[in-house]
Amino acid sequence: MHKPSKREIKYVPVLYLMLVKGLTSRLCCSGSDSVRIRSSRAAAVCLLLLCVLLLTAVIVLYQLLTKITSLSGDRDWLLNKNINLTNERDELIAKNDNLIKQRDQLNQEINEMLKSLHEIDGWIYYQYRFYYMSTETKSWTESRRYCTERGADLIIINNRLEQEFVVNISGYAHVWIGLTDSDVEGRWKWVDGFTLTSGFWQPGEPGEPRYSAYENCALSYTSGWIDYSCYRAFKWICETSILHTALS
């Protein structure tokens, strides 16, 4: 398993030489007293033991060296890999930044295109929808017809922000919105058929029950919604999605 290194091999003859020297010294001086023989024998045993120890140490050291070499190789590979991965990550981050920039630019271009396209004929672009604020006044039904003939409908107010937008574009005018209870008295429905869940009625509205049979259409005003007679003439707001307008 373990191949002795050159260094180990080099030590072997030296050790043998020492051993032989010890033996011959014992042979040549066999005539001397037994104390000398015994001490030289003990020296030889010591030498042998040292030899074995030395050999073991060399083997252990060699194995450690091999292990260290292979570990440092692993470390170098991992360092290299880490550098490569860091580089890849930086590239990806840069690419992502670029894509985000491109996307934002495209979105901005689209928004500007849509705005410029529709501000021309009086349509206002807001939050991916188009709105038309009338200058004339009409009854609720006639107002609605104006919108539907243009691929839109009277506005459906979905949230507080849209209500705020309506107040902003209508100024201090009362405007018809797409809300009516003319089908079933007291059940307010949007023009898309959905029942009103929560609204922005002015306090005290929808009005008193004794008038309510005549007040079946909803107007929006700065202070909130009011139910009113559908036959009266007011300004109105149409709303449509991008798709509708693009197709019309």
Ligand SMILES: *[C@@H]1O[C@H](CO)[C@@H](O)[C@H](O)[C@H]1NC(C)=O
């Ligand atoms: C690191 O990248 C270099 C050059 O792209 C490649 O030669 C090397 O094998 C890679 N190293 C690792 C550990 O993936």
Ligand SMILES: *[C@@H]1O[C@H](CO)[C@@H](O)[C@H](O)[C@H]1NC(C)=O
């Ligand atoms: C309405 O107008 C106000 C004041 O100009 C503005 O701060 C607000 O953002 C607008 N709201 C909407 C929904 O357009």
Ligand SMILES: [Ca+2]
């Ligand atoms: Ca809406």
